[in-house]
Amino acid sequence: MDLNVNQLKEKIDKGEDFVLIDVREPHEHEEFNVGGQLIPLGTIATKIAELEDRKDQEVVVYCRSGGRSGMAQQLLIQSGFKNVKNLTGGMLAWQDAFGK
Numbered sequence: 598m599d600l601n602v603n604q605l606k607e608k609i610d611k612g613e614d615f616v617l618i619d620v621r622e623p624h625e626h627e628e629f630n631v632g633g634q635l636i637p638l639g640t641i642a643t644k645i646a647e648l649e650d651r652k653d654q655e656v657v658v659y660c661r662s663g664g665r666s667g668m669a670q671q672l673l674i675q676s677g678f679k680n681v682k683n684l685t686g687g688m689l690a691w692q693d694a695f696g697k
Contacts, residue, residue, distance in 0.1 A: 599683045602691045605631070605657060615655040616648070620669045621688070625661060629688060629697050633657075638665045645676050652678050659684035659691075 608615060609631065618641075619626050619633035626635045636644050638660070648656075656678055658666040663685050670683045684690075 598681070599663075599685045600657065601685050602694045605659075605684055605691075606695065608657075613655075615657055616651050618656065618658045618669070620658055620660050620665050625688075629692070631659070631688075631691060633659060636669075638669055641669050641672055645673070648673075648678075653680075655680045655682065657682045657684060660687045662687040662689050 609617075617631070617633040619630055619635050620638040620641060621635075622637050623635060626633075656673060658669045658673070658681065660666040660669075663683060664687075666683045666687060670681045673681045686693075
């Protein structure tokens with residue numbers, strides 16, 4: 598399951614309760630982010646235990662363009678997370694739609 602930048606912005610604007618994870622590298626996160634918890638893709642497998650109590654919540658993962666977050670989405674689903682969504686187009690699409 599994926600969602601687009603308009604759907605994510607709406608969730609954020611409404612203050613919906615969901616887990617937002619940025620799987621980019623720290624320097625990318627520092628340059629621009631939309632408030633997601635930074636868990637780089639290379640470390641997500643070791644951080645899954647820390648997210649265990651959020652398994653039944655909606656989780657949205659994002660990266661620069663949607664590729665790394667797609668991999669993170671699969672890892673989380675394989676680890677038993679029930680509702681994981683990938684942001685299609687990632688931060689590139691967000692910046693195209695809304696700027697920085």
